[in-house]
Amino acid sequence: MDLRDTIRSTGAVRSFRADPVDDAIVAAVLDDARFAPSGGNKQPWRIAVVSDPATRQAMADLMRPVWEEYMGAQAAGHRAFAYGRSVDAPPLPTPNALIDNIVAVPVVLAVAANLGDIAIMDGNADRPPVVGGASIYPFCWNVLLAARAHGLGGVMTTFLSRAEAAARPLLGLPADHALVATIFLGVPEHQNTKLARRPVEAFTTVDRFDGHPFAATPRVAH
Numbered sequence: 001m002d003l004r005d006t007i008r009s010t011g012a013v014r015s016f017r018a019d020p021v022d023d024a025i026v027a028a029v030l031d032d033a034r035f036a037p038s039g040g041n042k043q044p045w046r047i048a049v050v051s052d053p054a055t056r057q058a059m060a061d062l063m064r065p066v067w068e069e070y071m072g073a074q075a076a077g078h079r080a081f082a083y084g085r086s087v088d089a090p091p092l093p094t095p096n097a098l099i100d101n102i103v104a105v106p107v108v109l110a111v112a113a114n115l116g117d118i119a120i121m122d123g124n125a126d127r128p129p130v131v132g133g134a135s136i137y138p139f140c141w142n143v144l145l146a147a148r149a150h151g152l153g154g155v156m157t158t159f160l161s162r163a164e165a166a167a168r169p170l171l172g173l174p175a176d177h178a179l180v181a182t183i184f185l186g187v188p189e190h191q192n193t194k195l196a197r198r199p200v201e202a203f204t205t206v207d208r209f210d211g212h213p214f215a216a217t218p219r220v221a222h
């Protein structure tokens, strides 16, 4: 596929055909994904390819309360887990194709990042740090793009990060590593290619974030 078409049409896939995915394909996807950039080229990623059904089910059992907390907040009109906002809404039991069917999902990847290898440039800001994630999430996105190139689809999820302490012994996560994502992959039931995304002018301004809207038309010199 053309690169531009691919980045414009790789939507999240949360339901998969029963077709198994060979380990050789998973290895090939990871072999492509490893070319992701990272700060200082430290490549802080670690992957557990989780195939054990009991481990998967235990992961799902940890994800479910997080999902229900998320849906409860959304139902109450809040953005769940947003910085600076505490939400006092009851959890809302809701079906979830990934959590409910985790044992049947063809590929489940737990992704960890070695915190000792990440330069957290905003680590001393008086807000939660986010820059460190930039050394690991391009890799995660590469996994999804590479999967597409191999005829697969999938989605990156972060439910389990909220239950990291409980997931740590389950997955043998080292003490100095963070659990950053669980990626689900398989042959898509349907690949969503029509993506709802805001247009450039909705998020781009000139010189400053409170500047004039950026437009591709010629600008008046200042």
Ligand SMILES: Cc1cc2nc3c(=O)[nH]c(=O)nc-3n(C[C@H](O)[C@H](O)[C@H](O)COP(=O)(O)O)c2cc1C
Residues within 6 Å of the ligand: 010, 011, 012, 013, 014, 155, 156, 157, 158, 159, 192, 195, 196
């Ligand atoms: C950092 C990150 C975290 C996400 N976490 C979840 C998640 O926990 N569960 C889930 O179902 N999808 C998760 N997603 C997938 C998003 O919901 C999805 O990318 C977004 O809604 C766009 O969907 P679309 O590609 O179908 O348009 C996550 C995506 C990213 C990039």
